[in-house]
Amino acid sequence: MTMSEKRESPLAKAVRETSGVVLAECYQCGKCTAGCPMARYMDLTPNQIMRLAQAGDDAALERLLSCEALWYCVGCLTCAQRCPRQLDPAAVMDVLREMAHRRRKIPAAARKILAFHKAFLATVEWGGRMAEIPLVLRYKMNSGDFLSDVFLGPVMLAKRKLPLLPHRIRGRAEIRRIFATCRKGTRP
Amino acid sequence: MKTLGYYPGCSLSGGGIELDLSVRAIAKVAGVELREIEDWNCCGASAAHSLDHSLAVALPFRVLALAESQGLSEVLAPCAACFSRLKGTQVRLTRSPELGQRMQELVERPYNGTVRILNINEFVASLLAEGLAGKFTRKLGLKVVAYYGCLLSRGEDIVTSDDAEDPQGMAAAIRVAGCEVLPWNSSNECCGGGFSMSKTGSVLDLSQAILDEARAVGADLVVTGCPMCHSNLDMRQLELLKRRRVPGALPILYLSELLGLAAGLEPGALGLGRHFIESRQLVRGGA
Numbered sequence: 420m421t422m423s424e425k426r427e428s429p430l431a432k433a434v435r436e437t438s439g440v441v442l443a444e445c446y447q448c449g450k451c452t453a454g455c456p457m458a459r460y461m462d463l464t465p466n467q468i469m470r471l472a473q474a475g476d477d478a479a480l481e482r483l484l485s486c487e488a489l490w491y492c493v494g495c496l497t498c499a500q501r502c503p504r505q506l507d508p509a510a511v512m513d514v515l516r517e518m519a520h521r522r523r524k525i526p527a528a529a530r531k532i533l534a535f536h537k538a539f540l541a542t543v544e545w546g547g548r549m550a551e552i553p554l555v556l557r558y559k560m561n562s563g564d565f566l567s568d569v570f571l572g573p574v575m576l577a578k579r580k581l582p583l584l585p586h587r588i589r590g591r592a593e594i595r596r597i598f599a600t601c602r603k604g605t606r607p
Numbered sequence: 608m609k610t611l612g613y614y615p616g617c618s619l620s621g622g623g624i625e626l627d628l629s630v631r632a633i634a635k636v637a638g639v640e641l642r643e644i645e646d647w648n649c650c651g652a653s654a655a656h657s658l659d660h661s662l663a664v665a666l667p668f669r670v671l672a673l674a675e676s677q678g679l680s681e682v683l684a685p686c687a688a689c690f691s692r693l694k695g696t697q698v699r700l701t702r703s704p705e706l707g708q709r710m711q712e713l714v715e716r717p718y719n720g721t722v723r724i725l726n727i728n729e730f731v732a733s734l735l736a737e738g739l740a741g742k743f744t745r746k747l748g749l750k751v752v753a754y755y756g757c758l759l760s761r762g763e764d765i766v767t768s769d770d771a772e773d774p775q776g777m778a779a780a781i782r783v784a785g786c787e788v789l790p791w792n793s794s795n796e797c798c799g800g801g802f803s804m805s806k807t808g809s810v811l812d813l814s815q816a817i818l819d820e821a822r823a824v825g826a827d828l829v830v831t832g833c834p835m836c837h838s839n840l841d842m843r844q845l846e847l848l849k850r851r852r853v854p855g856a857l858p859i860l861y862l863s864e865l866l867g868l869a870a871g872l873e874p875g876a877l878g879l880g881r882h883f884i885e886s887r888q889l890v891r892g893g894a
């Protein structure tokens with residue numbers, strides 16, 4: 420065990436155990452933020468998230484778990500690719516997002532994104548595969564976002580891009596069991 | 608006939624069906640049999656990854672275990688996101704036997720780590736190595752920008768066949784299809800990925816920047832290998848056109864569609880008629 424591991428905060432420990440990232444290694448060069456395509460929409464930039472996570476106290480954690488930025492990461496892998504310390508800021512954000520989700524700390528601006536992820540997973544849990552029509556219907560129900568893109572569905576059907584009936588796999592009971600186990604499992 | 612495992616993934620039976628049609632078509636031309644993994648499930652994509660780190664590994668794990676038990680040692684995953692999830696899981700399992708043990712218990716299936724996952728660029732390179740170009744009959748003569756986006760360029764241990772900052776994995780194929788590959792700066796920029804519905808504004812901004820540069824360097828079309836990139840640049844281009852944020856329509860083709868056209872296949876059979884931005888004029892006269 421290194422010195423920095425001995426002194427690490429509970430947050431730093433959770434981050435290290437789930438993502439492998441040692442927060443103390445970030446030297447705040449800002450390269451992750453410079454290349455992040457979503458940084459311009461974020462209330463905290465990737466390097467600011469790394470800095471607050473290093474602080475790791477209650478005030479920092481509160482700020483981190485309630486920020487919108489966690490939800491705006493699109494998973495483009497740029498930050499991890501370019502970090503000169505070989506850290507993965509997006510993996511840190513994954514850990515924090517999961518914590519925020521479990522504690523139901525979802526900022527209003529991120530609710531549509533969460534609604535989409537949940538609708539996506541609901542279709543997978545039901546039939547083993549993502550199904551676009553049920554996904555969009557469920558997303559619209561959950562997000563209240565009824566008006567956008569109403570014209571796209573009919574166009575996609577006309578272009579034969581969407582199957583009318585979703586395919587359900589034979590192993591769907593197995594998939595449901597996997598979902599149930601993960602739901603119960605240890606989380607950050 | 609060479610056989611390759613095939614993982615179409617969910618989007619290839621929906622919005623990304625053109626990728627499925629054209630990949631199957633060029634495999635047939637090259638004499639490669641694609642054997643679909645039986646009873647495959649969704650890889651979980653960014654939704655599982657965003658909310659549950661165990662689920663994000665368990666779903667791809669079941670796919671890998673199925674492939675292995677069905678005797679498929681090499682599996683093509685044409686969707687860039689599926690490829691990244693499956694190969695990323697494979698890499699993590701190789702690194703951590705403990706994770707593998709946990710997943711075998713969770714998924715209740717054995718997996719010995721023998722499956723190799725290929726992306727569309729690696730698949731196309733292998734077809735070229737086996738002489739696909741000899742079947743090309745149509746001279747396309749188009750100016751192309753090759754767009755890799757995120758998941759066909761990045762991931763140090765995932766996209767091992769290419770350079771993250773200067774990906775070239777499509778260039779040779781585009782050239783043998785009789786097209787010119789134009790240099791540009793957006794080849795590995797992000798299009799906004801899975802936020803098409805849930806944060807549409809960011810997709811419009813990022814996709815517009817890519818389309819703007821493609822037009823500025825004089826491209827006739829953008830070639831991609833990713834169904835999310837395709838949907839953002841093609842379907843969301845309608846919105847950009849409507850709001851006059853781009854001056855005109857720019858066709859977006861999958862790499863496999865371009866190669867299918869070079870092989871003389873009918874545009875409709877490759878799925879070109881299903882795009883939002885019309886692209887069939889690219890081969891009119893040359894057909």
Ligand code: SF4
Binds near residue numbers: 449469
């Ligand atoms: S690029 Fe790496 S070292 Fe630099 S600020 Fe970001 S996480 Fe820290």
Ligand code: SF4
Binds near residue numbers: 451455457493508512
């Ligand atoms: S992975 Fe997320 S945080 Fe990292 S650069 Fe991409 S959008 Fe930004």
